[in-house]
Amino acid sequence: MASSLAVGTIGVVIWFLVHRYRNVVRNLAAAKSSGFPVVVMPWNVYSVFWLATYPLWLPLLQKLPVFCHGLWLQLLDPEWAYRVGYKPFEQVGSDILFAVSPSRIQAFVADAEVITQITTRRNDFPKPLKMYRRLDIYGKNVVSTEGPAWRMHRKLTAPSFGDKNNELVFLESLHHAQSLLRLWTGPNGSGNKTVNDPATDTMRFALYVISRAGFDVRVVWPHEEKEQRARSDSVVDPLLVGSKIPPGHKMNYREALSVLLENIMWTQMGPPEYLLKSPFKIHRTVGTAVIEWGKYMDELYEAKKAEVSSGQSAEGMDLFGSLIRGSGILDSSTNVRKTDLQKSDLLGNAFVIMLAGHETTANALHFSLVYLAVNRKSQKNLQEDLDRTLQGKPISEWTFEEEFPRLFNGMAAAVMNETLRLLQPIINIPKSTAPGRPQPVTVGNRTHIFPENTHISLCCAVHRNPKYWPSPSDSNHKDGLHDVDRFRPERWLVDTKEPPAAAMENTKFDDEDLRGPSGADTSAHLFKPVKGSYIPFSDGYRSCIGRRFAQVEILAVFAVIFQHYSVELAVDEFATDAEVDAMPKGGKERQEVWQKAADRADHLLRRTMGSIITLQLRGNTIPIRFVRRGKERFVFQ
Numbered sequence: 066m067a068s069s070l071a072v073g074t075i076g077v078v079i080w081f082l083v084h085r086y087r088n089v090v091r092n093l094a095a096a097k098s099s100g101f102p103v104v105v106m107p108w109n110v111y112s113v114f115w116l117a118t119y120p121l122w123l124p125l126l127q128k129l130p131v132f133c134h135g136l137w138l139q140l141l142d143p144e145w146a147y148r149v150g151y152k153p154f155e156q157v158g159s160d161i162l163f164a165v166s167p168s169r170i171q172a173f174v175a176d177a178e179v180i181t182q183i184t185t186r187r188n189d190f191p192k193p194l195k196m197y198r199r200l201d202i203y204g205k206n207v208v209s210t211e212g213p214a215w216r217m218h219r220k221l222t223a224p225s226f227g228d229k230n231n232e233l234v235f236l237e238s239l240h241h242a243q244s245l246l247r248l249w250t251g252p253n254g255s256g257n258k259t260v261n262d263p264a265t266d267t268m269r270f271a272l273y274v275i276s277r278a279g280f281d282v283r284v285v286w287p288h289e290e291k292e293q294r295a296r297s298d299s300v301v302d303p304l305l306v307g308s309k310i311p312p313g314h315k316m317n318y319r320e321a322l323s324v325l326l327e328n329i330m331w332t333q334m335g336p337p338e339y340l341l342k343s344p345f346k347i348h349r350t351v352g353t354a355v356i357e358w359g360k361y362m363d364e365l366y367e368a369k370k371a372e373v374s375s376g377q378s379a380e381g382m383d384l385f386g387s388l389i390r391g392s393g394i395l396d397s398s399t400n401v402r403k404t405d406l407q408k409s410d411l412l413g414n415a416f417v418i419m420l421a422g423h424e425t426t427a428n429a430l431h432f433s434l435v436y437l438a439v440n441r442k443s444q445k446n447l448q449e450d451l452d453r454t455l456q457g458k459p460i461s462e463w464t465f466e467e468e469f470p471r472l473f474n475g476m477a478a479a480v481m482n483e484t485l486r487l488l489q490p491i492i493n494i495p496k497s498t499a500p501g502r503p504q505p506v507t508v509g510n511r512t513h514i515f516p517e518n519t520h521i522s523l524c525c526a527v528h529r530n531p532k533y534w535p536s537p538s539d540s541n542h543k544d545g546l547h548d549v550d551r552f553r554p555e556r557w558l559v560d561t562k563e564p565p566a567a568a569m570e571n572t573k574f575d576d577e578d579l580r581g582p583s584g585a586d587t588s589a590h591l592f593k594p595v596k597g598s599y600i601p602f603s604d605g606y607r608s609c610i611g612r613r614f615a616q617v618e619i620l621a622v623f624a625v626i627f628q629h630y631s632v633e634l635a636v637d638e639f640a641t642d643a644e645v646d647a648m649p650k651g652g653k654e655r656q657e658v659w660q661k662a663a664d665r666a667d668h669l670l671r672r673t674m675g676s677i678i679t680l681q682l683r684g685n686t687i688p689i690r691f692v693r694r695g696k697e698r699f700v701f702q
């Protein structure tokens with residue numbers, strides 16, 4: 066009995082190995098036919114098992130004797146494109162490389178010309194939709210569909226992202242940025258207190274902005290709730306939400322939203338009813354949040370529908386109102402349905418807009434602050450530029466029309482662009498070739514074929530491909546870093562004589578009909594990357610619909626913060642406040658303490674970043690402090 070079991074097991078293992086071997090040989094031949102370099106991988110790096118457990122195995126594999134090492138080992142790290150950037154492409158001498166495993170042909174592309182071909186040939190290079198299924202919690206949507214269904218969703222959602230909405234984003238960002246600053250600097254604004262987890266705060270900030278600009282729900286910050294309630298002059302806003310749980314609900318809106326979005330991965334385990342039965346508290350909480358947020362959205366939908374049909378809603382301000390108006394679900398003049406669109410189409414899109422719109426922006430904001438804390442000189446350049454731009458004008462007088470174009474043309478935009486260059490939230494933008502449909506691409510004057518069934522990653526390494534990012538001749542290899550690998554926002558500043566307004570109009574769309582927000586990727590006043598070489602928002606038809614939304618939001622926060630404050634690394638781990646105060650200003654001792662904090666930040670940024678949906682510090686934080694300008698603790702010559 067035991068021996069037949071052993072023979073059976075050996076048989077299965079042999080069959081499995083032979084099967085995998087044959088698959089890898091087949092995939093290798095297909096990938097090689099492309100003419101690009103190919104690396105053979107032992108398994109699919111993007112399988113759920115490997116993604117969930119690689120931090121356990123990878124360090125062990127890295128201990129293998131050196132002669133076993135090779136590119137395959139580097140590529141086993143799913144975040145390699147962020148961690149080592151362009152190096153693997155440099156190593157194989159090509160801007161496109163294939164990695165094949167028994168179950169997958171994967172192509173990584175860091176060539177701007179080919180990226181542009183892929184993003185502009187939407188039908189030839191569709192998104193691999195399997196990956197996006199988990200986004201359909203509330204209904205199909207613009208992110209998780211392809212072909213005619215995507216067209217329908219894009220046409221439904223795109224018009225909401227107009228300038229009226231951008232104006233609302235600007236004003237709402239100013240409002241919440243001031244709340245955020247109060248949280249960070251204390252009620253009297255003196256600052257100089259350690260912000261231990263800036264990532265969580267920026268995530269909240271982005272959630273609250275999109276809550277209002279997306280759904281007309283103004284969320285009150287926990288630290289301001291008391292004050293808000295006590296203010297006798299405050300007008301009662303039915304959509305102003307705080308911690309009180311309304312009748313018929315089990316969670317307040319703010320909590321439902323945060324819990325759902327911060328734990329989105331658990332929603333994949335099954336429907337919310339299933340999660341509610343889990344023995345784990347986190348699953349039950351997420352299950353409740355899924356149901357609760359759905360209920361809030363339902364109520365909001367009914368309220369908005371009533372507003373639209375009675376003609377009360379302000380045209381084009383919040384995204385959800387525009388979505389309902391534009392959907393034709395209700396014609397405001399006749400109150401009659403004139404579309405096949407379902408409520409689930411609207412709720413599905415509302416959810417992904419919320420999801421896509423908060424984490425990405427929050428990361429960009431968070432990492433910009435960290436980079437600026439480490440790079441004092443660039444921060445100073447930003448502050449001086451803001452002084453010129455804002456001329457001491459109080460925030461209450463800032464307008465979208467006046468201030469945004471100026472911010473978009475200066476150092477604030479340069480910082481944003483540089484952060485997104487180095488830390489693109491989605492490091493590999495997924496595309497594919499369909500079964501039975503290999504696709505030609507042109508590199509220079511040569512044609513190559515991407516085999517059928519290839520997963521393609523538009524790779525963030527293109528942002529560090531020296532071919533596209535000119536560097537000053539004297540700046541390479543300082544501290545062992547190439548210029549392309551360092552945070553240097555000044556690279557975006559080029560001298561043009563164009564007035565800001567004209568610069569803003571410099572816009573081209575791949576398809577007028579499906580276009581998202583108006584405006585170019587970057588300002589015409591700044592360095593203009595080669596098309597396809599700068600893709601934080603992707604490019605072409607499936608590019609980010611919320612690009613301008615995010616840009617407006619980020620620049621508004623920069624302006625609010627850096628008009629009066631500086632950001633610094635907190636050094637609590639290395640010295641107490643009293644110890645720092647006792648060290649001479651600008652002296653060696655202070656510099657040493659600061660350097661320790663800077664080295665720690667650098668280490669965490671390089672080593673501990675990981676993607677679930679977007680790239681973030683996983684399990685670590687880089688504490689920072691906000692101090693009034695002129696009161697910086699760490700200024701060195």
Ligand code: HEM
Pocket residue numbers: 192207208219275417418419421422423425426429485489490491494495600601602603606607608609610611612614615
């Ligand atoms: C810095 C901030 C942001 C970055 C870096 C970013 C990046 C991206 C990228 C790379 C894609 C393509 C994803 C793919 O092909 O799978 C995308 C798509 C999308 N983004 Fe963003 N995004 C940002 C902010 C926003 C905001 C604020 C919103 C909405 C308020 C938004 C809504 C969307 C939507 C709806 C899509 C899908 C578009 C389509 O497939 O037609 N994003 N974004």
